[in-house]
Amino acid sequence: MTRGGGVILAAAALALPFWLQSPYHLHVAIMAGIFGVLAMSLNLLLGYTGQLSLGHAAFFGIGAYTSALLTLKLDWSFWPALGLAVALAALAGFFIGRLALKLRGAYFVLVTISFAGVISLVSVNWIELTNGPLGLPGVPAPALGPWSLRSKTAYYYLVLTAVGLSYLVCRRLVRSRIGRALVALRENEPLAESVGVDVTHYLVLAAVVSAAMAGLGGSLYAHYTRFVSPEVFLFTYTVTMVIMVVAGGKGTLAGPLVGAVLFTVLPEALRAAASWQWQMLVYGVLLVLLVFFLPHGIVPWLAGAMPRLAGTVSASPAPPPPDAPPARG
């Protein structure tokens, strides 16, 4: 994305509440933001290091439960609870990262699924702590000093700040030697090792940052819906994140955000346009078409199409590299 385009998009995001009057539309925007944080988090692992975590909802759920329990049971205020939610999710990410060193590919996928399954079972069965399947209602809305962030507009800006911070973290990481090391592990691990890239260090680092970010999303989700139940560990959440990352463009900075907005807005738009039997059908067909025609995702396709449309591509028709990180600088 060019700098100019980024500034325009950021300004549009900041101005959104002024022209989205309906609370329902604002709700969709908030959910898109929360999923944007989650998708960016998954993208660090899936897009940059090439490890598919199908238990990503676990980090999301750990963040949501930690934040909810601390504010409900210990009367913590939102901000320290958010901090500890992020830290606990990061700790879980550390253990999963250590595991990833021994397991790759399908085995890693299985371990992450199992991890989410175990955490989910704990949330259902540790009734004294989590209230079991009934969940935890009445999670307090956050406040900033004397101001409550209960209103949708205020919460929107809170989520937008989180999106901006997460984006900044991803961007700085990706465009540094750390990002190059992550991509090197994805592209060719033995070669990466031969030039001194420490696999242990970078895989764990990616897992920790990714999990921390998912924990942030979880905490924001808990204090927004004001209710946390074992449903936060549902496989659907993980699948939604994967769809967003893959459709938007894995291994690109903007891809997860584009995917998150699209796949939060799309189901809602379909809900308004069609009866529920048709909703899922249309959703499914659109998804298949998207993956079929844009296998690398929307953002890499746009990045390739933009210069073509502008007529700036010279005689060398170099297609955009599959899965390559966006142009540097």
Added chain:
Amino acid sequence: MLAVRDLAVRFGGVTALERVSFEVRPGSITSVIGPNGAGKTTAFNAITGYLKPSGGRVTYDSVALTGLRPSAIARRGIVRTFQKTSVFPALSVEDNVLTGLHLRGTAGFFAVLAGRRRLAAEERKLASDAAAVIDFVGLGHRRRAIAGALPYGEQRLVELAVALAAKPRLLLLDEPGAGMTGSEKAVVSGLIRRVREQGLTVLLVEHDMRMVMGISDTVIVLNGGKVIAEGAPAAIQAHPEVIRAYLGGSAGAA
């Protein structure tokens, strides 16, 4: 100096290397040759940490390398290339080489997140280092090209550039000329000589006898997992055991 002592590698009941010992003098170009299956690549893998030897030890400047991970061995200045072409396929030539420069960067996690100003200076320095390495292997015109889309010969040069970027003191090349045309091999031979002139030590595995005899100071011949001869190229070419190993195993069988 690299010293290999009694290096042994066994896969189950198969002995790939059996008490192999040799030394590589600093500043030399040393070649390891031998028929297919002689254990050349196995020796490379054991030296660079990709394979755990069943016995023996490898030292570099009297420090043991055995048991270290490949990345830790790279940090000690020993960098290898691979027999099968090995680049970061989706990245540009420039990003390939920048990745090779990994150990020359210093930016840590928190410095990166904080976006320190000196990082930009470091990135500029790395970019100019990368450009120098790319020019050295003669790929200046390919800087922005995607490595995986380059012709085979150029991919092998990218591979060499990535290894050189890691600033090795000892460079191990696994069949750098494999699959190349005669003129491409001449280019690679020239590069290997220039690398040595810059003070690097080179150890290579190679099948092309003309290339080996043309650039090596010392040639080590492996056969059946053992060193059967070691010496200057001329002496090796006349060595009866070597001729036997290459022209037919049964000629000298007891």
